[in-house]
Amino acid sequence: MDHASGDQGAFGQGAGAGDWDADLNGDRLREECGVFGVFNHPDAAAIAAIGLHALQHRGQEAAGIVAYDGRRFHSERRLGLVGDTFSDARVIDRLPGQAAVGHVRYSTTGETLLRNVQPLFAELDAGGFAIGHNGNLTNGLTLRKQLVRDGAITQSTTDTEVILHLVARSRKARFVDRFIDALRCIEGAYSLVALTNKKLIGARDPLGIRPLVLGQLGDAYILASETCALDIIGATYVRDIENGEVIVIDDEGVQSHKPFPPMQARPCIFEYIYFARPDSIVGGRSVYQVRKMMGQVLAEESAAEADVVVPVPDSGVPAAIGFSQVSGIPYELGIIRNHYVGRTFIQPTQNVRDQGVRMKHSANRSVVAGKRIILVDDSLVRGTTSVKIVRMMRDAGAREVHFRIASPPITHPDYYGIDTPDRDKLLAATHDLEGMRRYIGADSLAFLTVDGVYRAMGCEARDPARPQFTDHCFTGDYPTALTDKAGAVASQQLSLLAEAS
Incomplete structure (x- = not known):
């Protein structure tokens, strides 16, 4: 695994641009993250970098790409904008291979540190595994505490790392089944792109809260948060990844897995109001x-x-x-x-x-x-x-x-x-x-x-009985369990009781 050098990046190791940025952006909703994956393209990293440029609006704190060249994985992860790092041809040259995953980040969990920049990578017994995540796990902190108590050694403060550990701990034989095993443990919103030494994997949470689309560029397949990333590289939109779907792309083509019970999709209404780029098509709209x-x-x-x-x-x-x-x-x-x-x-x-x-x-x-x-x-x-x-x-x-x-x-x-x-x-x-x-x-x-x-x-x-979108910011109707939030409230109540006694 080749690691990017320099922990300072464009913003240093603190929380970004401090009071100045808070003054300009503190009254705005902050973007989440954007993910991108490409399989079977000779210039996979360059394609990923261009795709991430189109997704820059989804996260401006950090960007990263992990590529695989058939023998080893290569990583470049930096704090700053996509153009700060990946417009340099020398950086792209350090990312050879026909498959790559990329990520642009705005930190909703975890500080703005280089060790939190995605895609995260780990060496598992089945080989290398890189993953990028758009969304937030509502039981990520609970799972993390349990994993640490069980002896896990964590390298970041992001909820995404929990998924790495869960995959590593699964006893299933096939990698895709280990990946699905991990998904069964997590709650909340996620669109994931993952890369192994044989496969590009995409996944969307059972409610489809966060978006993910499939595209094709010649013989290559593309996964991206939005269709604008397909447009910029000249790829053809194939379809949206369905809610609760896991899609596996390898040399045999594209396979779809649906490991969760069927549920009515509830995509996030804020993708339409604010987050997605105006030229994107989200959910057919x-x-x-x-x-x-x-x-x-x-x-x-x-x-x-x-x-x-x-x-x-x-x-x-x-x-x-x-x-x-x-x-x-x-x-x-x-x-x-x-x-x-x-x-x-x-x-x-x-x-x-x-x-x-x-x-x-x-x-x-x-x-x-x-x-x-x-x-x-x-x-x-x-x-x-x-x-x-x-x-x-x-x-x-x-x-x-x-x-x-x-x-x-x-x-x-x-x-x-x-x-x-x-x-x-x-x-x-x-x-x-x-x-x-x-x-x-x-x-x-x-x-x-x-x-x-x-x-x-x-x-x-x-429809109050079956809301068509995730709209909790307006209605208070949260579509999933809020395990971490409930745990924090319970801990606070116990603390207050202890103080009162």
Whole structure:
């Protein structure tokens, strides 16, 4: 196994860009991760690097590729963006082979350390095994504690490593059966790509919460989190991996295994609202068209008298277009985003830190001044960025500012791979609608309803008995057991009882 050198990477060993990045992104939902796999291509690592570029929006903290050349595995894992490492031909040259798996990471579990960068690799008795994971295990911490008590030696702080140990401990004869054995132990959300010395394996959790697609590029097969990664390499979309499906690709072709009892799929609604790239097709739906439809339904539900519709870039753009089309109010770019502000920009001193949002977003005064504007964004989390944007619009001369959110109020945290704050940090969990409006300083505030989201998805309404999507952030309806969360609450209660006695 060849290991990447240097633990510092682009961001050092700390938690990224610190307060500066928190100021710009603390009020946004943070992306999860993206996975990519390729089998039977002479330039597998280069193809994986290009695919990861297309998935960069799903994680900007770290990137890694593990390749296999028929004799040995090679690994390059670094902190930073895909282009920071894999645009260098010398790095790709260190990843020979016709099969590779790749991963872009935003850490929802585990710190931003090189040892947590995926794909993770281990030498098992059956040979080398590399794995990349998009999602979050809701019993990962519980399993990890049990494994450590039983003598396991862990190298990372990620829940993904639990899967490595479970595969290693299975006594099944065939590798695919050992892999399935491990899946039977885990709970939560996952899309996995794994590489052995003979196979590329993909798997999706029984509810299909996280996405995974199969593509073909000539004689090569591709696995990816989104179809945009197929498009960028010129691959043909074959199909979505089904919920609860394990797909095995080797020299014999593609085999499908369905080890779990059939369940109704419940894909994550936030893939459509925020996470997936607009040009991706997720579950047979165009993400761009769905977001535009969300804006159209929002305009029907929450109209306002105004002169111009302004998106909060970039995530609010499709919904704002839809809102404009239905309302008949002109769409204008009243906010200009600076795409060149990133993690490497010099961190401002504390006395100018409040200006951070202006470095990322600037008012287009010629559009805003003297106008009644409707601001359209995709979601509202803490509300801190919304406060600054409303203030920016007023400073630019807006007469009225009406805020419209193309998703329902986020009232519950996520445990499936989305980095949401604790519930007491969610604005909608601590304020009523009027309280939120006053907090952000808008003249009016409205959210898309839960049924409105479902209408935009092509459903008549949400079926409370059998919800069609994973929508717990809006409804509190978590689709799986939250074993780690329940254990933490129980431990806290025991601790309080001990203190009381």
